[in-house]
Amino acid sequence: MAAQQAIGGLRELAAAGLTAEKVFRRADELLRPLLEYDAVCWHSADPATGLVTSVLSDDLSLAGFEDAVRLEVWADDVATFPAIRRSGVRAETLSRATGGRPADSARFRELIGPAGFGDELRAVFDAHGGMWGCAAFMRAAGRGPYLAQQREFADLAARHLGNALRACHVPPATADGRWETEPGGPGDDGPAVVVLGPANRPLALSGPAEELLGRLADPSRTSLGVPTAFAVAAEHARRAARGLAAPQCKVRVQDGCGRWYVLHGSALKGGSEGEVTVVASPATPADAMPLYLSAYGLTAREQEVALLLVRGCDTRDVSRLLAMKPYTVQDHLKSVFAKAGVASRRELVARIMLAGGTA
Structure with missing residues (x-):
């Protein structure tokens, strides 16, 4: 009964109009009694890549958070967030993954064990093709490992949290239906440049960097001195500079006003060892539109239809390009309009373009 009530509470979060931080805090209230953890670390993520972009924890000291970021990017570990996502499940425990x-x-030896924890349960919050967040739940060594039914419950809960976090990324509309994230707001002054040292602490700033760092700050204060997204971009750039596999040097992150930014990291040539430049720019339409369409909860096919509409295609064009019957296109359009909260193609295009700051 308690588990069913918790799942019902998590399901309601998707329609509550909450921020990601409030979703995490409410989820903590619902999940802690059932999963019986002693500490949790919540993360927002780049939905396109699954890379962590923020951290929230009221239980853990984040004084050495740079070590956690380093391990997450560099260590060839078990039950990492990407590995869990690839496995086809949404939750995994360290005890089960290591037999x-x-x-x-490595993270147990360096972080989890020394902090007094005996097991970790990790969950990824996927929904509609995007990973919107993730979390690590730690329990004290004296409690023993997580039970199989707790992992299974976490897997179910993660699906609802994915939907709740996805809903957080839909930009808020005003009473007259216009988006609040219109052009001309913060971040329109051009790229922000941050130079980070080996521990991912800022050495130099240029452009609107200081103001942007404040808007993208983590809910919990860490030892980094910059938002987590910047440190993650920097670590992947360092991997690339070493000639190691680093498929994602681009990190997407959304500010509190619903505007997306793209962070690019690159190692400095001729600079001190480990120094990296991270450039943060407002997302282009190509970067932002798929994120907004996914945030509306559109299926992959519905996103294809919506993108063609934004590009100026009519029903006949969409039918031909996607090899669909015209009535099938109309069915997809009805679903797209309902999910995006619009009544026409013109309104859909205007809403997407304004949300991306591209009108």
Whole structure:
């Protein structure tokens, strides 16, 4: 009964109009009694790549958070967030992933064990093709490992949290239906440039960087001195500079006003060892539109239809390009309009373009 009530509460979060921070805090209230964890670290993520972009924890000291970021990017570990996502499940425990030998995990040896925890449960919050966040739940060594039913419950809960976090990324509309994130707001002054040292602390800023760093700040204060998204972009740039696999040097992150930014990291040539430049720019239409369409909860096919409409295609064009019957296109359009809260193609295009700051 308690589990069913918790799932019902998580399901309601998608329609509550909450920020990601409030979703996490309400989820903590619902999940802690059932999963029986002693500490949790919540993260927002770049929905396109799954890279972590923020951190929230009221239980843990984040004084050495740079070590956690380094391990997340560099360590060839078990039950990482990307590995869980690839596995087809939404939740995994360190005890199960290591066959009861958590010390096989680098993050257990360096972070989890020394902090007094005995097991970790990780969950990824996927919805409609995007990973909108993730979390790590730690329990004290004396409690023993997580039970199988707790992992299964976390897997179910993660699906509803994915929907709730996806809904957080739909820009708020005003009473007259216009988006609040219109052009001319913060961030229109051009790229922000931040130079980070080896521990991902800022050495130099240029452009509107200081103001942007404030708007993208983590809910919890860390030892980094910059938002988590900047440190993640920097670590992937360092991997690339070493000639190691680093498929994602681009990180997308949304500010509190609903505006998306793209962060690019690159190692400095001729600078001190480990120094990296991170450039943050307002997202282009190509970067932002798929994110907004996914935030509306559109299916992959509905997103294809919507993108063609934005590009000026009519029903006949969409039918031909996607090899659909015209009535099938109309069915998809009805669903797109309902999910985006619009009544016409023109309103859909205007809403997407304004949300991306491209009108």
